[in-house]
Amino acid sequence: MTDIPQELKYTKSHEWVRVEDDGSLTIGITDHAQGLLGDMVFVELPDLGDEFEAEQDCAVVESVKAASDIYCPIEGEVIAINEELEEAPEQINVNAYHEGWLFRIQPLKENNFDDLMSPEDYAELVESESH
Amino acid sequence: MTLKETPIIKAHQDMGAKLVDFGGWNMPIHYGSQIDEHHQVRKDAGMFDVCHMTIVDLRGCEVNDYLAKLLANDVAKIIGKPGKALYSCMLNDEGGVIDDLITYAMQDAWVRVIVNSSTRKKDLAWMRSQIGNMAVELNERDDLAMIAVQGPNARELAAKALGDDIDGAQALKPFNALLINADSDKERFVARTGYTGEDGYEIVCANDQAEQMWRQLAAAGVHPCGLGARDTLRLEAGMNLYGNDMDETQSPLESGLSWTVDFSNDKRRFIGRSALEKQKEQGINYKFVGLILKGKGVLRAHQQVLIENNALTGELTSGTFSPTMQQAIGFARVPTDAEDTCLVAIRKKQLEAKIVKLPFVRNGKVLVD
Structure with a gap:
């Protein structure tokens, strides 16, 4: 079974978000x-200070098999990036929810995160996609 | 649509395979980590379920004449030499590649051909349509299974695991094959061939014995490997993949396959020959090379290749991250005068790549700087 921590929020494009x-x-x-x-073999992260709209592509993760775009879940400004992934992208495989974090944003507007998914909804999405 | 399964599916599930739809077959992509599996094959021994590939037996007194016409390489090289193997393309009238295949001389008037899984239907239709009035009988052997055992220790471990079942295989030379216990239920066809750039065997047996053979090999220490590792291994080894690196719209002469097209016998008018001769006359515009990305990133098929001071652009046909070299590598069709370096368009950037001669890796050793 795939690990879906209860304390996080999720997107339909398979990002997790921790407030x-x-x-x-x-x-x-x-x-x-x-x-x-x-x-994972390569990660392209945004630059500090970059601003993105919700659902805009802002990073790329590449495995041996394929490249995958990462979408910014909420409009915001990049305030930190996980530079360690540059040398050790496999951290995403080892622990996607801790050492494998990608970047941190400061939301530009007041937000109640209604557009993000709950762990239950995300679990349902995963289930539906595996059939 | 229900996916097709190979006779080894149960063992894959038991061994933790991640199964994916691979051209209509439910096949292992990896058993945990495709990079680990890649290294196992380069350093020790790994095995691949390749039962999805299509085995075809051609028999009849005109089989040699038939293949002389059907194949771009000259089957005369292996005729009368049971056990010899020949790699070739099968071309259409325009000189495009219908498929690439390996031909094995079995006995008099019997040749075995192994073609790709994704092209099975059109290959069989084409091969049947070319028989005409010739005394050739085509028989698809879907009663047979195939396992590839590859790596520096593959042959030794296979001998340990399978013992008398593959008796005599140890003496095989590279690119040779042997039929063992013919016409018995213990029949094995063992070829010292593969798709990884390492030593090893491809072993054919009856479907109902394949799972047991897989488990025997695993018990002897041969690691199960998925099709993910198979792709990175063949790329490092400079081996073409049909559908990526060549297809019906591409000439073998611009796909790194000139060495497999044999023009030497003027009288052998194989299918596609006239078209290729015309191409040669008019001039070949592209060559097929290896690329190594100098910085970070990953090369992928269909990325555009730019050459300084050249209006013609090239294109990546395959690309990946090489686990052995720890760099992105790929194959590309580039203008014939391109040398040393080029730029590859990756998303919004243009990154520098080195142009090299294939292969990148053979028998565990990196062959490029």
């Missing part, structure tokens, strides 16, 4: 997504 205490959002790809892509 930090300071209101910023940490973003990565889910365990299910890394399992589908397989061994």
Whole structure:
């Protein structure tokens, strides 16, 4: 079974989102997504200060098998990137929810994250896609 | 649509395979990590379920004449030499590649051909349509299964695992094959061939014995490997993949396959010959090369290749991240005068790549700088 932590929010494009205490959002790809892509070999992260709209492509993760775009879940400005992935992209395979985080954004507007999915809804999406 | 399954499916599930739809077949893509599986084959021994490939037996007193016409390589090289193998393309009248295949001389008036799975239907239709009045009988052997055992220790471990079942195979020379226990239920066809750039065997047996053979090999220490590793291994080894690196719209002469097209016998008018001769007369515009990306990133099929001071552009036909070299590598069709370096368009960037001669890796060793 794929790991879907209860404390996170999710997108239909298989990103996870953690709301930090300071209101910023940490973003990565889910365990299910890394399992589908397989061994990661390259990550292209946004630059600090880049601003993205919701659902805009802002990063790329590449496994041996395929390249996959990462979409910004909420309009925001990039305030941190996981530079360690440049040398060790396999961290995404090892632990997609911790060492495998991709970047952090500061939302540009007040947001109640209604557009993001709950763990239950995401689990349903994963289930429906595997049939 | 229900996916087709090979006779080894149960063992794949038991061994933790991640199964995917591969051209209508439910096949293992990996058993955990395709990079680990890749290294197993380069350093030790791995095995691949290749039962989805199509085995065809051609028999009859005119089989040699038939293949002389059907194949771009000259079957005369292996005729009368049971056990010899020959790699060739099968071309259409325009000189495009219908498929690539391996031909094995079995006995007098009996040749075995192994073609790709994705092209099975059109290959069989084409091969049947070319028989005409010739005394050739075509028989698809879907009663047979095939396992590829590859790696520096593959032959030793296969001998340990399969013992008398493949007796005599140890003495095979590269690109030779042997029929063992013919016409018995223990019949094995063992070829010292493969698609990884490593030593090893491709072993054919009856469908109902394939799962047991797979388990025996695993018990002897041969690692199950998925089709993911098969692709990175063949790319490092500089081996073409049908549908990526050549197809019916591409000439073998611009796909790195000139060495398989044999023009030497003027009288042998194989299918596609006239078209290729015309191409040669008019001039070949592209050559087929290896690319190594200098910086970080991954090369992929269909990325555009730009050459300085050249209006003609090239294109990647295959690309991946090489686990052995820890760099992105690929094959590309580039203008014939391209040398040393080029630029590859990857998303919004143009990244520098080195142009090299294939292959990248053979028998565990990196052959390019």
